[in-house]
Amino acid sequence: SANSRSTTSYKRSSSLLLSDSSSPKRQKRLNLIVVVHLLPTLPAYLRALQQVADIRVIIFKGAAEKDRPEQMKQMAQWVENHGVFGSAVWKTTKNQLKVRKNVIEHLRNAVGSGEEILIMDIGGYFAPCLELLANPVANGCNWKLLGIVEDTENGHQKYHHALESLQSLQGSKITQPNIYSVARSRMKMTEDYNVGKSLVRAADSILRQSLDHRLEDHRVIGVLGFGKIGSSIAMHLRQQHIGIVMVYDVNP
DSSP: OHHHHHHHHHHHHHHHHHHHHHOTTOOOOOEEEEEEOOOTTHHHHHHHHHHHSEEEEEEEOSSOGGGSOHHHHHHHHHHHHOTTTGGGBOOOOTTGGGSHHHHHHHHHHHSOTTOEEEEEESSOTTGGGHHHHHOGGGGTOOOEEEEEEEOSHHHHHHHHHHHHHHHHSTTOOOOOOOEEESTTSHHHHHHHHHHHHHHHHHHHHHHHHHHSOOGGGOSEEEEEOOSHHHHHHHHHHHHTTOSEEEEEOSOO
16 A cells, blocks of 8 residues: 555665664764654654754744743743754744745755755645655755655645645656655554543543533534544544434545
């Protein structure tokens, strides 16, 4: 399947990444472009990545700077003031990444000629400019894209559509980049199952504490969204013998 091919290709990219850090003969290291959440675990995550590759670009995911909660502002400030990571921070948005000029200019400055790059994305940030990334020479650049690691199902769908557009280009000889979906990995499936279970328990706890009700007291329960988390929630609700579980999704 397409997903198994992308998984295999990512394993090859992963082995290259690890070999860069362990081989004393190799002068160049893999370059990373990473989209990150401003979570308390971010410093440890960045330090771990820096052990095996060079982080060239860091993009903060989530709310605009002025709208961030205080703890997210503090985490962003820590990264920006860091002696190593600070210079890699790129204050941009998804909409700005749709503009080719913005992407070309920034990556040309961040990534040297002939360098190998791996993108670690959360939400398909680079899907709109996939053609540019896959064919940099045509845009006056000379990096080599080894692949893209996408963390979310939503982002995976965006890259899937971007690949379809790439394939539809008449006479295109662009090599399709390797896309690896974390969202469709076995590890992530286990996480989705447990997140759905935890959300059902949390909803039941909130009802008990605030309204003195239980989920079982309601004959009909609605679930908005039937993706990986929503389907897990619906399954656990049925396991609790709720009478009717109704689901709504924009893409049934």
